[in-house]
Amino acid sequence: MKPNYMLAGRYQIKRPLGEGGMADVYLAHDLILDRDVSVKLLRLDLRDDPATVRRFQREAMAASELVSPHIVSVYDVGEEHGMQYLVMEYVAGMDLKAYLKKHVPLSYPTVIDLMTQILEAVSVAHDHGIIHRDLKPQNVLVGENGQLKISDFGISVISNESSMTQTNTVLGSVHYLSPEQARGGMATRQSDIYSLGIILYELLAGKVPFDGETAVSVALKHSQSQMPSVRDEDPAIAQPLENVILRATAKDPNDRYPSAAAMAADLATALAPERRGEAKFSPAELDEDATKVIPVADVRNAARSLSKDQTGRIQPTEKSSTPIKKRRVKGRPLFWVILAVLLIAGGLAAWLLPQREHVPNVSGMTLTRAERVLKQNQLRAGKQTKKTSETFTAGRVIKSSPAAGQRMRRNAAVALVISSGRPKISVDDYTGSSYKSARKQLLKLGLRVKEVQEFSSDATKGVVIDQDVLPGDAVYKRAFVTLTVSAGPKMAGAAQQVKMADFIGKSQADVQHWAEQHNVAVSFSDELSATVKQGKIIRQAPAKGSLMSEGQTFAAVVSAGKPLRSFHVNLAIPYHQNRKDTKNDVKIYIADRDKNFDSVYQHLQIGEDTTVSLPFTITSGKSGRYKVVSDGKVILTDNHVTGN
Structure with missing residues (x-):
């Protein structure tokens, strides 16, 4: 083009x-x-x-x-x-692979910061049921402001779809491919977490852990070889930091982190003094019931032992030529009486006392799965309470009461604490405060701070004159807040001052035009609003009437339209056997904010009853539609899909 x-x-x-x-x-x-x-x-x-x-x-x-x-x-x-x-x-900058080559070696706090941003993005994708399947530094863009953004969802899938797009084809970059993907298995959230572990290794070591002459040889190493120790490349790396890699890249997906948020939470404390002396992570042992080869000698020894009775005496395997003299055992009638009494007492106790079951570990599971696991263990879900969590994504079980491993009466209710998502922190107005004081308060809240110096004729040196997060807005813990700090007046003299206009309800173009006329800059951000028309200003900072110096930047929040709702509808499509006993040709149509009812959303062939998950995004107050056509006939339809 x-x-x-x-x-x-x-x-x-x-x-x-x-x-x-x-x-x-x-x-x-x-x-x-x-x-x-x-x-x-x-x-x-x-x-x-x-x-x-x-x-x-x-x-x-x-x-x-x-x-x-x-x-x-x-x-x-x-x-x-x-x-x-x-x-x-458009992200001006470079990808993370090029950034690493240019800046290697990276400091440990920098590595943690970069990985935290990637993990936050992957956590959002996983919360929406989307698995990336091709996470690698080349698909992470580094903006000129240092902010990371994940791109290229070209081979991503909804989490309940197959990870294979064609027979015997494995998708994903081989140097970051999980063992299950390398074997042609289904990609899951844990597959993405494995790739994240490889990226973390590369950020610390400056190279990937497994390399080879062919893609097949590299894939085999991911499946069979032990993960190299990153501390062999740099002995100064803390053991807890290496443990994050080892857990994320465990061969068994069950040994990996249950979520990207859990990995981020562990990574956040990897350099903490209290974790010094932490032991090296070692995954759980393999299943003891796996098939094993038993030596013939062991079989023969076992056979000999079967010829012993319960008292340890060897029973003759052939007729003995020496007659065995019978002895009368005294007290045997009393033994049988005591044994019978004990058996009766044990049976009565089992009948009278309530049966008890062990509480299974449901931490990290969705509520639906936790209820199913509890039911399988002869228990049921009881009272549910919501709580914010840095470790578990929204809708996941944080813990149970009683805790896992405790015993309860059969069919008893187990209380569950469900994650409502990561906690958000409200940011105050720090303009007019000293940078030192503002930074101390933000760090105490669990936020990170960036400082930008700017000449100012009306603010004392070291005083905060602007902030990129508007007062009252909430951000996630460990997010960056940029504070613009006065560097004092310019040596050449004082700059011209401008009185802020009222932009509420004005268009973005009007605000941009005013800023250019008055030689100031404006930073726009989007926010969904049920009351303010799309493209109009919701709020601004500083407020109307405030004084600004030429060259300063003010913030304006633009309405992105009414709030959107994203949800999935699980649909069971029945298989109809035909005369030719062939598969049904099924076409699914969806209409919502982004999808057109005239276009086929999904085309599949089914030979049995099949469940699909249909994604919808609708504006507040609106509804979606779907239609399922099997062999030319409409078999399922709904013209009012709201997700409620």
């Missing part, structure tokens, strides 16, 4: 950014919103390949569901003259 080509009447192509196996990426300018964007265009030689088109569309659907400061935003998706295109946020 040539420069200055106009795509969809609004995106003016500027220059190529890169080429991939599936698509070419261009830098373009959105003429309507006056911003740079990146345009991903499906390669012309692949536009007639249904599998590739599905992958391309899957990326659009997956990324559009996810809202996170650490995930590249999708703005638009469409088709023009047979060309499939995807319009995304």
Whole structure:
């Protein structure tokens, strides 16, 4: 595609950014919103390949569901003259692979900061049921401000779909591929966590743990070889930090972290003094019931031992030539009486006393799965309470009461504490405070602070004159808050001052025009609003009437429209046996904010009853629709899908 080509009447192509196996990426300018964007265009030689088109569309659907400061935003998706295109946020900078080569070695706090941002993004994806399947440094973009954003959801899947897109084909980059993916198994959240462990190893060691001449040899190492110790590359690495890698990359997915949030929580304290002396992580032993080869000698010895009775005497295996003299055992009638009494007493106790069961470990499970596991153990879920958690994602079980391993009466109720998600921290107004005081308060709240110096003629040196988080807004723990601190007046003299106008309800273009006229900068952020029209200003900082110096930056929050709801509808599609005894041809249609009812959302062949999960995104007050057509006949339909 040539420069200055106009795509969809609004995106003016500027220059190529890169080429991939599936698509070419261009830098373009959105003429309507006056911003740079990146345009991903499906390669012309692949536009007639249904599998590739599905992958391309899957990326659009997956990324559009996810809202996170650490995930590249999708703005638009469409088709023009047979060309499939995807319009995304443009991130000026480089990918994490190039960043690592340029800055290696990284300090340990820097590594933790980078990994925390990646984990936050993966946690959001997993909360929406989306598995990335191709996490690697090349798919993590580093912005000029140091912020990381995950891109390329082209081979991601909904968590209850198969990880294979075609027979005997494994998707994902081999150096970051989990053992189960290398064996052609299903990708799960734990597969992504394995890839995250490999990325963490690379950030610390400057190289991947497994390499080889062929992709097959590398995949075999992931499946069979022990994870190399990152401390062999750098003995100064703390053992708790290496333990995060070892647990994330355990061969058995059950030994890995239950969630990306759990991995982030463990990583956050890896350098803490109280964790010094921590033992090296070792996964659980393999199943003792696995098939084993038993030597013949052991079998013979066991056979000999079977010829002994309970008192340890050897029983003759052949007729003895020496007669055995019988002895009369005194007191034997009394022995049988005592034994009978004990058996009767034991039976009565078992009949009269209530049967008791061990409480299973349901920590980290969804509520539905926890209820099923409790039922399998002859127990039931009881009172449920909500609690914020840094470790467990929303909807997961934090703990049970009684705790796992305790015994309870059969069919008794087990109380569960359910995670309501990560806690958010409200940020106060620190303008006018000293930077030292503001930083101390923010660190005490569990937030991180960045300082930006700016000349100011009306604020004493060292005083906070601006902040990137508006007062009253809430952010997650360990998030960065940037404070603009006065560096005092310029030596050449005082700058011109500007009185802030009232922008509430004004358009973004009006605000930008005012800022340019008065030689100040404006930072826009989006927020969903049920009351303010899309594209209009919700609030600003500083407030109307405040004085600003030329060159300073103020913040304005723009309405992104009414709140959206994203949810999944699980649908059971029945199989109808036909005369030819062939599979049913099933087409599924979905209509919501992003999907058109005229286009097939999913096309599949089924030979048995099949359950699918349909994703919906709807505006507040609106509803969605779906229709299922089997062998040309509509068998399921709902024109009012709300997710309630």
